[in-house]
Amino acid sequence: MTDDRRPPAEEPVLPESTPTDRPADVPARPAGRPRTRLLLLLALGVLALDLVTKLVVVATIDMGEDVRLLGGALYLTQYRNVGAAFSFAExxxxxxxxxxxxxxxxxxxxxxxxxxxAWAVALGLVLGxxxxxxxxxxxxxxGFLRGGVVDxxxxxxxxxxxxxxxxxxxxAIVCGGILGALLALRGIDFDGSRAGDQQRADAT
Structure with a gap:
């Protein structure tokens, strides 16, 4: 009498899917949270410091008056600028x-x-x-949109x-602009990655 019992067939083991399994053409989501809070807090800090210093200057220094500080390395005065930063294009x-x-x-x-x-700092400085x-x-x-900026x-x-x-x-605008230019030259994108990272990943 023969024994017809056979061992059960082994079921194929499927590879476990991982959160990182995604189509090759779908970019990975950057790690961490957006740096929105850092940008806005820095912008608010710059704005507050700028407004407070201007109010103090207008209240304490007359037009045309010069206050000598740091042995002549710095002077405080009151000037109304109707151009861009550093009196450009009045x-x-x-x-x-x-x-x-x-x-x-x-x-x-x-x-x-x-x-x-880094980009949050650069843009926060410019925004503030x-x-x-x-x-x-x-x-x-x-008047409206024509007011003189207090320098x-x-x-x-x-x-x-x-x-x-x-x-x-x-x-703040100049420092933020310089930082942004350096980040762009280094190929750092807004998401924190470098411009060549995706190309190197595709090559591998």
Whole structure:
């Protein structure tokens, strides 16, 4: 009598799927949370510092007065700038006001896709500075979008003899712009990745 019992056939073992299994053409989601909070907090800090310093200067320093500090390395004064940062292109106040509005809108719209802390710092500085000077152009004389921005920092000489007079907002815009340019040159994207990372991954 033969034994017809056979061992049960082994079922094929399917590979376990992992969260990282995705089509090759679908980019991976950047790790971590968007750096929106860092951007906005830095922008608010720059804006607050800019507004406070301008209010103090207007309240304590008369037009044309120079306060010598640091042995002449820095002078405090009060000057109304109707141009861009560092008194560039005076007479284009309305144009620069509209540009500041456009810059602020673009940066805020970009914030949700921002995963790079360095880019958050760069754009936060630019946003805070742009809004700080925009407040002056909106609310100060001679009128809406044409107001003179309060500049008060003069280095190495009074009244902008060596370098154009500037303020905290101007400094933030320039520093943020320089940082952004360096990040772009290094190929760092808003999500924190480098421009060549995806190409190297595809090659492997």
């Amino acid at each position: 007479g284009w106040t309305v144009v620069f006001s509209l540009v500041a509005v456009a810059v602020a809108v673009v940066i805020v719209r970009t914030a949700r896709s921002l995963f790079s802390s 500075g742009a809004v700080g000077n925009l407040v002056d152009r909106v609310f100060r004389d001679p 008060f920092l003069s280095v190495f000489g009074p009244d902008g003899e060596v370098w154009p007079i500037f303020n905290v907002a101007d400094s």
